[in-house]
Amino acid sequence: MGHSLTTISRGRWRSFSNNQSASRHQDRRAKGPARHVTMHNTLQPPPPSAPPMTNGSSFLRKSGHLYKKTGLGRSWRPRFFSLEGTVLYYYKREGDSVPKGIVVLTGCHIRATKDKKLYSFRISHPKTSKVYDLAATLPSRTEDWIHALTQASTMAQTASSIRQLTSTTSSSDVLLPLFSSHSMLVDPSVTELLKAPGAAIPDEHRDSMEGLLAEFVTQARDDADGWKFQTEQRDVKAYVRHASKVGTFKGVGFIAHHPHKVLQLILELSKRPTYDPQLLATQRVHVFNDHTWVDHLTYKAVFPAAGRDLVNLTHWRVLRDGSIVVVATSVEDDSFVKSQEPQIVRARAVMAGFLLTPSKDYAGVDATYITKVDLKAGIPAGLQAKMLIKQAFVVDGLRKALDEDESPRQWERVTNATLFGISTTDCVEDEEEVYSMRSQSADVHDQEDHTESLSGHRPSVVPEEGFPAVPEEYSEIIEKAVARMEAEMNDEASWNFIGDKDGVKAYTKVDGSLTAAKGVGYLPYHPRAIWEQVADAAKRKLVDPQLALGMNLKSLDAQTNIDYLEYKSMFVVAGRDFCNLAHWRVLPGGTIIVVVQSIEDHELCPLKEPKVVRGDLHLGCTKIVPNAAYDGAKVTTMVKTDLKGNIPARIAGKAAADQPFVISRMGDVIKARRDLDQIAAQGKLTNTLLEFPQTQKRSSSLGSAKLGSPVAKNGVNHLTNSTPQLVRTASQVAAKPLHVDTLSTPNGKASSTKE
Incomplete structure (x- = not known):
């Protein structure tokens, strides 16, 4: 251009x-x-x-x-x-x-x-x-x-x-009535290849399927005419066929897995969404034999158009040269699946499928995927072309799905006698996406998203834990991070238990391309000592062996910092660094939390790329729940990180799996301290705000003070300029010493102010 x-x-x-x-x-x-x-x-x-x-x-x-x-x-x-x-x-x-x-x-x-x-x-x-x-x-x-x-x-x-x-389709390449898909001349050598015994086709579909097989194998060949190279991604080449009046695309790439394993994944309908993620629902509605059946595929809507579905006759066989073909085409009537138009438009697959050519050692396949589909009205032809060319990369999706399947098994050479247990299935839906296909008119005009209104109740005295100091500029970011912490930590069903070591239970979860890990353990030390270790970025290196540097860049107030963390490189992967907003507070009842998330401030925290890649910490948090005697605490940590760039799954997984055991290493570091008696003598940790502002709004769910003013700036509420009235806390009324704590200083000692 x-x-x-x-x-x-x-x-x-x-x-x-x-x-x-x-x-x-x-x-x-x-x-x-x-x-x-x-x-x-x-x-x-x-x-x-x-x-x-x-x-x-x-x-x-x-x-x-x-x-x-x-x-x-x-x-x-x-x-x-x-x-x-x-x-x-x-x-x-x-x-x-x-x-x-x-x-x-x-x-x-x-x-x-x-x-x-x-x-x-x-x-x-x-x-x-x-x-x-x-x-x-x-x-x-x-x-x-x-x-x-x-x-x-x-x-x-x-x-x-x-x-x-x-970049492919001319303005004249519009959807016209379909021509006969099998009118082309077929090379006699292709006809000979197809003559493989043991792959039965029902009589009523034999002629059309044989013609389709011949055309598909001809088009899948490397020397097939009419294909123009379009783009390449992750070693998969995509081609477009200009002569076609319907968008026709081809993807070609090598898959380093046994041909039997590759074919099994292709034929197992319930696993098709793992490599074809635009699918909304699948069902095998009729089986003629182990080589031929009918599948119903429902695809997500291309917003705002309606969704599409296909009713495909599918057949597979091993050709005489040992290559494997799986091909599908739409059936011509609604006898298998009734049309759901206009809610879902019935599209037509002229030709779609795979040609798998095994390597000489039978340890991998050269995979060719072809799709030729008429999506029908409602989507401009140019956009159809743009969307369908991405389907050429189904080969890469197939490869990724196979890479993630590490189940051990001895695979055999595939023949037409190989059985795959083909049978009808119930409808399987993408539960995550199915709701988006339905009407949401009930909440279209009201998008409060169940945001909890701030309580107007005003306590008569400042509670024992006080109110957290929150920098007005970042208050909204902090409150949202605290709310996410509560939701993430409490969503037990989403976490996968991976092991128990040194008294720490470790969990991980895959959340899209984000890596998340959680650890739960108990530390028999004063909660204040645990808090000091967690809240000081400089001390993080003592418990995280992958950390090269941790430091405080700026103190925003007594309970909020901007920190910098830089992690070492691993193998051939560059190091990662993070510019983080970190805030701690004490909740009603005495629970201590620390929430951390990345922010963007390149003046305070310049980039070091490409040597060190700037990562994005979506959420990091620690919850410290003291016991009744206040001499130990249950500790839960969680991190959810976007490491950026192409991080191999095994490296990302290794980094995530190690994070929960920071808890046990914290215990070792705290145990070695010689000032634990002095720390315990300071008493319970409290927040630092010990007085009422003129106007106070408090979130009952967060246990935080949001300080209101007539003017909101930067999406957050600002403190009033007037001097607030000092209200004595319960501990002050009882004449107990009260400590106003700040974050740990670089020498590791927390400063405090006594009344």
């Missing part, structure tokens, strides 16, 4: 929310390279009254992690999003080749919403009641996404822009 990539200027973006419009500086002070929005030519957003852009000369690109509301419980799950022009794709993991869902943004409405845990926004369209609720951990990231998506929604789909989106 000849134009250099430039970063979108933010100066003329309009505010996305009245209470968040000035919030950019609270998590991004520098004009550093924090955003990933690029386009050809510098593109400024049009004013609200301007007509949609139609020149097609600009192409938006933006990518990154967002949270998406999914499932019947409408819970937030991280997904990797990629904006390409006017189309938004989302993937289960960063690095996946085939998207899990697609949103065509043209004509969509994007607006900020409210949520207790995250900075949320909604994508809606006037033609449907379905919506997409998305969110980020920082207000500036949400603002950037809203700006970019709003811009994309105003860009018209012209012939020129479609050519840029696809």
Whole structure:
């Protein structure tokens, strides 16, 4: 296209929310390279009254992690999003080749919403009641996404822009009536290959299936005419067939797994979503024999259009040269599955399937995947081409799914006599996504997302633990992090137990491409000593062997810091560093929590890339629950991290699996201290705010003080300027010494002020 990539200027973006419009500086002070929005030519957003852009000369690109509301419980799950022009794709993991869902943004409405845990926004369209609720951990990231998506929604789909989106399809390549799919001349050598005994086809489908097999094998050959190389991703080459009047695409790549294992995954319908993530539901509705059957596949809607389904006759066989073919085509009537139109449009698969050519040692296969599908009306031809070409990378999805399956088994050479236990199945749905296919009109106009209103109750005295000091600039980020901590730690069903060592139970979970780990243990030491170890970034190195450097960059108040952590490189993977906002507080009842999340401040914390890659800590937290005697505590830690870049799963898994055992190492470090008696003599840890402001609002669920004022700035409430009235705490009334604590100083001693 000849134009250099430039970063979108933010100066003329309009505010996305009245209470968040000035919030950019609270998590991004520098004009550093924090955003990933690029386009050809510098593109400024049009004013609200301007007509949609139609020149097609600009192409938006933006990518990154967002949270998406999914499932019947409408819970937030991280997904990797990629904006390409006017189309938004989302993937289960960063690095996946085939998207899990697609949103065509043209004509969509994007607006900020409210949520207790995250900075949320909604994508809606006037033609449907379905919506997409998305969110980020920082207000500036949400603002950037809203700006970019709003811009994309105003860009018209012209012939020129479609050519840029696809880079393949000419404006004349529109959907025309289908030609006969088997009218081409077939090489006699292909016909000979297909003559393999033991692969029965029902009489009523024999002629059409034999013709389809011949065409498929011919098109799958390396020397097949009419294919044009399009792109390559993770060693999978994608091709497009220009002569076809229906979008036809091919993906070719090597899979280093036994042919039997590869074929079994392809034939096992319940596992198909692992490599074809756009599937919403699958069902094997009829079986003729072990080589031929009928499958019903339902695909997610390309928002805002309706979903699509296919009823496919599928057949597999081993050819005479030992290669394996699996091919499918749509059946011509509704006798197997009744049409659900208009809610779900019945698409037509002209030809789709795999050709697997085993390597000489039979330890891998050269895999070729071809798809030729008419998606029917409702989706522009150019967008069909752009979406379907991503299906060419199903080969990579298949490879990833096989890599993750480490179950030991002896595999045999595949013949037409090999049995796979083909049988009909019940309908299996993607529970996470199925809700998004249904109407959500009940909450389209009311997006409070169950945000708890702040309680107006005012205690008569300051509670024993006091109120936490919260820097006004970061108060909203901190409160949302505390709310996420409660939700994440309490979601027991989502954690997988991996082991018990030194009295610590370790758990992990895969949350999209984010790595999460949790540890639970008991430490027989004064809770204040445990807190000192957790809250001081400089002491983290004592308990985390992978940490190269930990330091405090800036103290925001007595309970909140900006910290820097830098981790060592592992094998061939570069080191990672984090710029984190860290806050501690004491909850009602005495429980101590520390919450940490990454922020963006490149002036305070400059990037060291490419030597050290800046990671993103979505949430790190520690909960210290003292026992009744206050001489020990149950300790729970949790981290959820985006390590960025291509981190091998085994390395990411190793790093995650080690994190829970920080608890036992903390115990060893605390045990070696010689000042434990002095620490215990300081008594119970309390918050540092020991007086009432003039106006106080307190969240009953968080145990925090939100200090109100008539003006909200940066999306947070500011302290009033008036001098607050001092109210004595219960301990002061009892004439007990009360300590006002700050974070540990660099020498490891906590400073305190006595009354």
